[in-house]
Amino acid sequence: MSMPVTVCVQELSELINLHLGPDFLEKDPAWQIMDSAISGRGLFATRDIGTREVILREPALLAGPKASQSTNLNTCCVCYCQLEGSEEEIMCPHGCTMPLCKACSSSERHTFECKLFRKWKPKNTTKISRPAIRIVPIIRCLFLNEMQHKLLYALQANADKFFKAEIKSASDCFEEFTQNRDVINYFYRTICAFNTNAFEGKSCVGGHEVLIRALFPLAGLMNHQCTPNANHHFDNGETIVITAARPIKQGEEIVTTYTKLLWSTLARKGFMALTKQFMCCCQRCQDPTENGTYLSALFCRAQGCKGIVIPVQTKTLQPDWRCTTCESVFPHSKMARYQDFALNTINNRINKGSVAEMITFINDMCPRFCPSSNYVLVEAKLNVIWRMSRPTTEEFNEDHLKCKERYKEEIVALLEKLGAGDCTLKKLITEEIL
Numbered sequence: 001m002s003m004p005v006t007v008c009v010q011e012l013s014e015l016i017n018l019h020l021g022p023d024f025l026e027k028d029p030a031w032q033i034m035d036s037a038i039s040g041r042g043l044f045a046t047r048d049i050g051t052r053e054v055i056l057r058e059p060a061l062l063a064g065p066k067a068s069q070s071t072n073l074n075t076c077c078v079c080y081c082q083l084e085g086s087e088e089e090i091m092c093p094h095g096c097t098m099p100l101c102k103a104c105s106s107s108e109r110h111t112f113e114c115k116l117f118r119k120w121k122p123k124n125t126t127k128i129s130r131p132a133i134r135i136v137p138i139i140r141c142l143f144l145n146e147m148q149h150k151l152l153y154a155l156q157a158n159a160d161k162f163f164k165a166e167i168k169s170a171s172d173c174f175e176e177f178t179q180n181r182d183v184i185n186y187f188y189r190t191i192c193a194f195n196t197n198a199f200e201g202k203s204c205v206g207g208h209e210v211l212i213r214a215l216f217p218l219a220g221l222m223n224h225q226c227t228p229n230a231n232h233h234f235d236n237g238e239t240i241v242i243t244a245a246r247p248i249k250q251g252e253e254i255v256t257t258y259t260k261l262l263w264s265t266l267a268r269k270g271f272m273a274l275t276k277q278f279m280c281c282c283q284r285c286q287d288p289t290e291n292g293t294y295l296s297a298l299f300c301r302a303q304g305c306k307g308i309v310i311p312v313q314t315k316t317l318q319p320d321w322r323c324t325t326c327e328s329v330f331p332h333s334k335m336a337r338y339q340d341f342a343l344n345t346i347n348n349r350i351n352k353g354s355v356a357e358m359i360t361f362i363n364d365m366c367p368r369f370c371p372s373s374n375y376v377l378v379e380a381k382l383n384v385i386w387r388m389s390r391p392t393t394e395e396f397n398e399d400h401l402k403c404k405e406r407y408k409e410e411i412v413a414l415l416e417k418l419g420a421g422d423c424t425l426k427k428l429i430t431e432e433i434l
């Protein structure tokens with residue numbers, strides 16, 4: 001279900017210009033907002049844009065730390081600097097329970113949310129509650145000015161099955177969470193706008209890497225294509241930078257991807273159906289070979305056949321699968337069980353044991369049950385590259401280093417086949433800034 005948007009493109013463009021302000025609005029922007037043939041509104045190039053060129057920079061309308069299960073909470077909720085000390089030592093001295101640095105605990109920006117959290121009365125004042133921190137970017141909607149509030153309401157907001165859950169978990173952290181229906185509905189609307197448009201990603205603040213969840217109304221207008229022409233990254237906390245992954249022609253739509261680039265078509269489609277409520281019909285989604293990358297491929301189940309099977313139909317989440325060698329056809333249920341087996345077997349090994357063990361598993365065991373082109377195996381190779389590129393106490397011999405280089409070459413070749421251009425993943429692999 002999508003909540004109706006009543007603002008026309010002209011009014012939206014004016015609101016975006018005000019939001020960008022003199023610091024971010026360029027004299028001749030490389031983008032403009034127009035109605036899109038993909039869906040609703042989109043961003044379009046006003047001139048030819050070269051690979052790696054910055055298309056736009058935008059400040060967040062709403063932002064906060066991601067505070068997911070796997071993230072550390074030692075980050076200031078306002079400036080995202082790293083905090084040192086015990087949980088009690090890094091909490092706001094005024095009792096709101098947010099992790100904060102000294103400077104921000106007395107800042108004007110924090111005053112309002114501090115008062116709000118204290119009014120709601122945190123149940124445990126000696127512990128930082130993850131669900132309470134997770135709704136910080138949402139409750140910040142209460143402190144927007146009129147123009148910003150209008151802009152928030154001009155964004156598409158899809159209501160999925162889970163949009164109330166975040167408020168419920170957060171409200172459980174307080175004795176007297178708001179019962180005001182208008183305020184709760186405003187939070188719900190903001191959550192739906194986040195779920196539809198927000199970006200989540202790593203940002204480096206003073207050398208400290210933080211995971212941020214933020215709403216960028218302009219960047220959020222980019223529609224999805226599975227092999228996009230634009231990349232994004234966060235810059236110094238709450239700024240997003242959009243760059244061109246390949247040349248973009250004047251008038252072309254500027255698109256991003258909402259999924260991982262190297263997921264199989266079914267993995268991407270399943271994720272988008274669940275989280276964004278749409279089915280992508282881009283050129284890549286319609287090609288069962290995915291530009292010859294065979295990211296979905298599994299081994300044929302027919303006796304004696306050593307071929308690979310790929311999904312046949314492209315418009316359903318439960319396609320039949322056909323062997324490219326013996327042409328046997330298998331129902332989706334059978335292949336889905338097989339894909340789950342490969343996924344669980346490989347994922348259970350990732351991050352357990354040493355990199356050397358992982359390399360042996362990938363090279364010697366996986367080829368027995370999973371084609372080398374399958375996306376789960378590709379992800380496992382990426383994981384090895386990532387682990388070997390970071391500071392570690394593990395020692396690697398020449399064979400391990402050669403494997404890493406081979407995995408890198410394989411993945412770069414896959415990206416090339418997909419036509420992904422100078423995408424962030426390629427830069428991460430080749431420049432080793434994982």
Ligand SMILES: C[S@@+](CC[C@H](N)C(=O)[O-])C[C@H]1O[C@@H](n2cnc3c(N)ncnc32)[C@H](O)[C@@H]1O
Nearest residue numbers: 039040041156196197220221222223224276278
């Ligand atoms: C971040 S918004 C993109 C901007 C949106 N078009 C608008 O008018 O505000 C994401 C939503 O746009 C739509 N959308 C984006 N890419 C799409 C695609 N490839 N196919 C169908 N719908 C898409 C979906 O409704 C999705 O939930």
